Amino acid sequence: MSSQVAKAARRVTHELHGIVVSAGLMQKTVKVRVGGQRWNKIINKWFADPKHYLVHDPNSSLRTGDVVSIVPGWPTSKHKRHVVKNIIAPYGTPTEERPPIPTLEERIAEREAQQAAKRERRARTEGEQKE
Template sequence: MRQNFKGIVVSSGLMNKTVKVKVIRKVLHPKVHKLITLHKNYLVHDEGSVCKNGDLVRIEACRPLSARKRFAVAEILQKAKISQDTIDQANHLTPSK
């Protein structure tokens, strides 16, 4: 079975067929016995360049595709929701006739 993670796309469109995915995990500290939030960013292959910032994706280990890419997007679990504030800001920036 291949290694699987769930993460959020934090950067897309800067590199061709590549997105950066942040994987967050919680670990119990051995001495303090508190949950600690750890995160790691992975460069992930996105064949169709369909992932956008904020998408929740499942990534899967694959053969090395480049010096730093070892994962590929298996599926998009949830598309990013565009907030109304973002739409209002975009409408405010466009000149009205």
């Protein structure tokens, strides 16, 4: 499993910080706004250009207004490609009263368990089809 952790750690090329703008409307998913700027060549001025990401929140521990750090992860659905790393500044209820955010090792272990179950199901169905 340590090789999986090392591979995942190498894959994390950048960590983004943003504000949760929508939480509780989707299961295990939040929308995070990450700030950015864009230069307008005609006016010669920087303009705000925020970007929104759908982020996987495994334990539904985030609330609207939280400042969080997100990292790239496995594709969870069609539009979710990032996962919550930690809460930088909670808004409202303190983090001690919320479900914990899983660490990288816990997420890798859960993914390996899911893939092992999937391999087992495939082997079982292939065995039934051959008979």
